[in-house]
Each structure stands twice: as C-alpha cells, then as structure tokens.
Amino acid sequence: MSDPVVAARDVTLTRGDRAVLDGLSFEVPADARLLVRGESGAGKSSLFEVLGLLATPDGGRVEVHGEDAARLPERERAALRRDHFGFVFQDFRLIDDLSAYENARVPQEHAGETDEAWLDTLFERLGIEPLADRRPPTLSGGERQRVAIARALANRPSVILADEPTGQLDPSTTDDVLATLASVHEEFTRALVVVSHDPRIAGRFDDVHVLSDGRIRPE
C-alpha cells in the first residue's frame, strides 16, 4: 500500500451536542479506490468535509501528504483543496449559467493556469465532448455528473472525494457514473474515495469501510 495522500488522525467533530466524529482515524493511500458506507446521519458528509478541508475538526489532525492542514488559514486550505482535491457532489454543484466546459475550467482559472489540452482530454475520455457548449440545465443527471467529474479532475488532483455521487441518479445512470469514476481512477491513477449510504454500489469496491458511532472500520 502506498503512502497516504490524506489521513485523518484522532479527529473529533461535534455538531450541536453530538459527537459526529469521535476519535476517527482513517488513511487514504495514493492508489486507493474505496467506499465509505454508513447510515443516514452517521457522519459521512462530515467526514467528507473534514477530509476535504471544507470543515475544521474540533480536534485531531488532517494530513495532506503528511502535513497537518486542519487548521491552516482558509486561503491555504483553499489552495490545497484546489490543487490536491477533486470534489464530486450529489447535487453536482455546477453553475447553471456556464457551459459544461466553462464549469470544468473554473478551478484552473482560480489556480491561474488554464490547460485546455487537459480539459479536452478529460472531455474526450469522459465522453462529454459533444456536451462542452451546453449548459447544465440542458443535461441529464448522468451527463451533469460527468461534467462534475471533469471539473474535479481539472487541476490533476491527488484524490477525488465523491459525496453520494449517485444519489440523484437512476440505477442505469448510477452504473455509468460508477464505471466512469472507476476508469478515472485507473486511467489517471487518482485516489478515489466515495462516501455513500447506497448499499447497491458496495459491490463495485474492493475496499469498503463503514462509518458508525463516529468511527470508521473496514467492512
């Protein structure tokens, strides 16, 4: 197993009076392709946010390539998110007013480096080249999620974090999107972490972890 690109060490996070993450430790190796399962309310989204530096834990460390990033200033965390993480959300979070291509280009623009050849490659490999000029409202759920995956890969991240990426998709499209994520993992060798409550997708992952009572354990 390779060195972890992201690791949570003894992380605690409280929401209200409830300890959502309670001394959780978890590593994401560079070649990981893993699923984190859990019931609704188990804290999957909180784990997603903590690992992705979107939320600050109350205690513990969140390491990115070995460096604790949990309490870095927001600007530095944002830079780490931009450069090392690709996010895929259940609700896609695409900007309706931008074309598919423009949506995928936003992270590059924030990074100040536009690499259209890479975006072209992504659109071609993800099978969304013909959709480049279309706006999200004109796309199906599966097409939107593939655009979101292209956006997640725009800055060549170390790890892709996907929070319920199939939550709004029908079974057929779910299979397509999971196959897309798997091919992205294999072709571009990015660590892939999918957080989901959907038991149907567990069979697609060799490495499955279960989040329960604020802690995580291998299934």
Added chain:
Amino acid sequence: MTRKRENDNAFDDAPIAADVNRPNRSPLAALRRSPDIATALAVAIAADAFALAPVVRDTSPRVVFGFLLVLWAPGYAVIAALFPPAAEEGDASLDGFERAALSIAASALVAGASGVALSVLSVGVRPAPLALALTAVTVGASAVALARRMRPGTPRVEVPTPGVSVDDRLTVAFVALAVAAVAVAGFAVASPPEPYATLSIASADGSALTDDARTIAPGESVDLAVAVRNREREAVTYTVVVVARPAGAADPPDASAGGSGGTADPTELHRFSRIVAPGETWRRPHSASPPFPDDRTRVEYLLYRDAPPDAPTIANADESVHVWFTATDA
C-alpha cells in the same frame, strides 16, 4: 363579401381605385397612390428605429410602434399582396373590416412564425431581430402588393374549390388565422417568463455555492467567483454589491415590513459593475474577507439591474445569493 364600389371605403383601396386601371411602371408612383402600403412601411421603419436607435429606444412611442408592427403592418402587407383591390367595378374584393381583421390575424401569425424562426436559428427572440424580421416581411409583401397594383390584370390568390364561394373561403381563412393567432397568443401567455438575469457564486474548486457555509478565521479571505448571466434581450449594465451582514446584531426596524430579513450593521465588501451582452455570462473572481463582530457572518451577493439603492439588501436586490462564514480561531 361586398362587391367593390368605387371610393366606398377610405381604409380599403379607395386611394388607388381611381387609378387602378391605369398601368404604371414606377414603384414610387404606385407607392404614392397607395398610402395604405406607405403607412405599413412607415410603421415598420419607425418600429425599427425605436427598437434600435440608442436615443429613442427606451421612449414610449416604442411600445406604440412595436404594437403596430406585431399586430398590423406585416399582416396588412401580406393581405394586400394576396388580395389586391378590385381592378374593375364588379370584381370581388375585401371590404375595410375584412381587410383589417385579416391583417391582424395574419400579423399575429407572421409574428409567431418569425419568433419560431429566430429561435430555431439561435438568433433569439429579442426586440431588434424580431422587428427586423417583421419589417422584412412587411417590405417584401408590400413590394408584391405594389407590383400587383401596378399590374391590375394579375389574378388574385385563388384556391380552386368548385362550389365554394369567395366569401366562404375568406371566412374559413379568417377563422383559421384567428384560431392560429389565439394559439400563438396562448402559447406566449402560458410560457413561463424567462428570468432576466441569474446570479451564482463558486468556490475555488469550481463548485457552486448555494446556501453554503465556510469556516474561516477572522481576517482571512476566501477566493470566490461571481457569475451573472444576462437573460434579457439587450445589453444591460449590472452591478453586484457584496455585503457582509453579521449574525447576532439587531434586526433592522423595517425587517418585519419587508426589510432584508437579515441582520443589521452590514459592511459593503465589494461592488462590481459591467455591461453584459444578451445571453452572455460575466464572471468576476475576487477575494471576500468578511468581518466577524460575531461568530457568524452572512456574505450576500446582491445583483441590481440599475443603480443600487443606498442600502442594498436582499429585499431590494433583483437577485441574490449568500454564503455563511463561521469564525474559528486562527
């Protein structure tokens, strides 16, 4: 259908009746003797001017001429081309009422068809292209009408329907046009109005933020991008005002009466303005550094079509989105 009598209706073809049997090869002379066609052309040209000319396009005559262009001019020209005035006494022709009714119905049809064509051609159903399209139809049909008046022997549009009178055919045509016009109008009314602009913000990773929350330390800044899409049919100057509104402060006195619904003591962080062309999206990256007199601050993005008011709020903004920021220890 009335039998045409010479000079029986000033609205109809009376102006040319006296000369209708006299061939004339000059289009200008024919136009001079056809004030009805000249009026239709003048209306179309005036409507174009009020749709396009910068100085006058926002004035009230635009509405009047636009109305006449959509509901009268092209249809009148088309009907004039299809049913020229009676060339000889005793010929069948339209009376004033029939011509007016058919003109309105035909205009509505032409306008609907033009709108569909502009939409299909991806030009967009905007005032200027629609006015130009309707003017093109008006000019073309007027040219045909004038040509037919210059050659009074040219047969009218005739549909070979043995046993059916001209009156019956015109009645059927009128009913068909009226039904089509009502259908077009109904479609226009039933279609949901397109919002005039949309506003969105995205984080540095490109994901759109919708009622999202971020945790930052006081004094820090966050890189965001605001996007404004112009859905109007003309270039518009938009202003985005970015306001930080701390939570926990007292509500403004008028909050319950349509105030911002937020809290008091807002701080304006940024103000961006730009002219955005129709259908274009304006993107503006920036850094937001919200003040934290309290633990939470709501950063509001307020979009205005015109000049923002003295106190920009969600209530008086044309569009708005916001992001919550929660303070943590640095």
